[in-house]
Amino acid sequence: MCSDKLEITEFNLEQIICEVISITNVDAMNRNIKLLYNIDGRLNVNIFTDSNKLRYVILNAVQYVISTSVNNAVIDLNIIVEKQNSTNVTVRFEIKNSSSKAEISGKLINAGAGVPSIEDELINSNDLVKKMGGGKINIVYGKNPDNILISFVLDFFKGGFITLIKPNEIGTALSEEFDGIKPCKVLLVEDNTSNAQLTIELLTQFYNHEVTWVENGLLAVEAVQKDLYDAILMDIQMPVMDGFEASRRIRDNGNNTPIIALTAAIMPWSYDECINSGMDAFISKPAGVKKLGLMIKNTIEKRKFINTQKHSSSLNDPSENKK
Numbered sequence: 001m002c003s004d005k006l007e008i009t010e011f012n013l014e015q016i017i018c019e020v021i022s023i024t025n026v027d028a029m030n031r032n033i034k035l036l037y038n039i040d041g042r043l044n045v046n047i048f049t050d051s052n053k054l055r056y057v058i059l060n061a062v063q064y065v066i067s068t069s070v071n072n073a074v075i076d077l078n079i080i081v082e083k084q085n086s087t088n089v090t091v092r093f094e095i096k097n098s099s100s101k102a103e104i105s106g107k108l109i110n111a112g113a114g115v116p117s118i119e120d121e122l123i124n125s126n127d128l129v130k131k132m133g134g135g136k137i138n139i140v141y142g143k144n145p146d147n148i149l150i151s152f153v154l155d156f157f158k159g160g161f162i163t164l165i166k167p168n169e170i171g172t173a174l175s176e177e178f179d180g181i182k183p184c185k186v187l188l189v190e191d192n193t194s195n196a197q198l199t200i201e202l203l204t205q206f207y208n209h210e211v212t213w214v215e216n217g218l219l220a221v222e223a224v225q226k227d228l229y230d231a232i233l234m235d236i237q238m239p240v241m242d243g244f245e246a247s248r249r250i251r252d253n254g255n256n257t258p259i260i261a262l263t264a265a266i267m268p269w270s271y272d273e274c275i276n277s278g279m280d281a282f283i284s285k286p287a288g289v290k291k292l293g294l295m296i297k298n299t300i301e302k303r304k305f306i307n308t309q310k311h312s313s314s315l316n317d318p319s320e321n322k323k
Contacts, residue, residue, distance in 0.1 A: 006050045006131065010159040013047055013079065013091075014039055020059045021192065024066065033069055035062070037077040043089065046159030053132065054154075057125040061095045061137070061150045064122050068148050069097045082153065089156055096149040129154065181297045183208040184230035189220040189246065190262065191238040199233065199262075202289045209296075217246025224255050231296050232259045234279065244277040251278035258303040260295060 017037055024035065058077075065075055078094040126137045134154040141148050186209050190196040196213050203209040212229070214220050218241040220232065232250075236243035247259050261274045261282035274282045280299050283292065 006053065008048050008050055010046050010048055011051045013043065016051055016055045016058065017077065017079070018195070019055060020062055021194070024059070024062055031069075031071045033066060033071070033073050033075065035066075035075045035077065037079070039079040040081040040091075042081045042084070043079065043091065045089070045161050047089065047091075047156035048159055049154075049156055050132065053128050057128050057137075057152070058093065058095075060122050060125045061093070061152075065095045065097050065148055065150060073097050084158075087158055089158055090153060091156065092151060092153045094149060094151045097147060181207055181293050183210070184296070184300065185210045185228070186212070186296065187220060187223055187229040187232045187257075188213045189215075189217060189233065189238070189243065190235045191215045192235075195235075195262075199292075202292060203296075206289050207293055217241030217243055217249075220246045221249045221253070224250055224257060225253065229257050231300055232257055233262055233296075234259050235262045243279075244273065247278040256303065256307055258296075258299045260299055 017039070021035065021037070062075070062077060069075060075095065075097045078092075078096075080092040080094065082090045082092050084090065122137065129135070129137055129152050132154055134152055137150060137152045139148065139150050186203060188196060188199055188203075188211050190199065190213065196215075200211045200213060203211050212223065212227070214223055216238045217234075220234065221241070223229075224232070234243040234247060243261060247261075250257070250259065258281075259279045261279045263282050263284055280303055281295060283295050
């Protein structure tokens with residue numbers, strides 16, 4: 001990690017887990033490895049933590065277990081409340097694998113690996129767990145050499161209660177904040193089923209957008225050749241064809257539909273990389289409903305303005321019309 005200093009903020013632990021999942025989603029799919037997660041129902045509050053460092057530790061542990069797993073294995077990520085009081089909660093993180101799907105259960109998520117020097121990253125993670133006040137990371141191998149359990153325990157200060165707002169329960173005050181966002185047609189390019197379902201629900205229920213979902217960049221290139229869309233939400237790290245290549249091909253085909261990159265919060269994609277591939281903007285996932293809605297609206301308006309300016313310039317400059 002780039003800094004030893006802890007930057008403590010209030011955070012939803014499940015969001016950190018989902019961000020880790022969104023990164024680890026390619027190699028394991030190719031090996032038919034499944035990643036599942038369970039969060040203790042007693043953890044009904046946000047936590048105060050350095051979210052970047054905690055995300056880094058969980059990511060490395062998951063990737064290490066993936067790297068040691070056989071094809072068709074199942075990996076279980078369990079978040080267990082060991083104890084809690086009015087101000088603190090002690091949480092155990094367990095990542096384990098099994099070659100038998102019947103041995104574990106949870107919410108199905110696709111997973112992936114592929115990080116070099118993962119043993120070194122796990123050592124760095126061990127140091128970070130100690131900095132955050134925990135003990136060492138424990139690694140236990142089962143009787144079957146392919147089976148492994150990684151665990152560590154951390155104590156957190158409690159934040160506010162987690163409130164789940166259903167789209168059909170949106171209040172008048174919140175609705176007023178969304179005024180000016182008109183329903184539009186969106187192409188969602190996302191290989192993670194859970195992320196896709198969440199995004200579709202937000203866009204359809206809050207904004208009445210019409211959403212078409214495809215699972216990789218190649219399908220996106222084909223989709224925009226068959227139909228017209230007001231905006232494209234493009235994941236970056238996907239199997240078959242990534243978001244950068246898909247965006248380049250869409251632009252090479254003369255399509256000017258606004259493209260917004262959906263990026264995992266800790267992936268090293270830069271703004272320049274997105275723009276150079278033909279994208280208009282990028283937003284970290286999982287994105288809040290208001291932020292995502294405004295991003296789509298503003299990006300569509302910006303692209304319309306740019307296209308209008310280009311058309312006007314072409315009409316005013318005869319040289320632009322010369323073959």
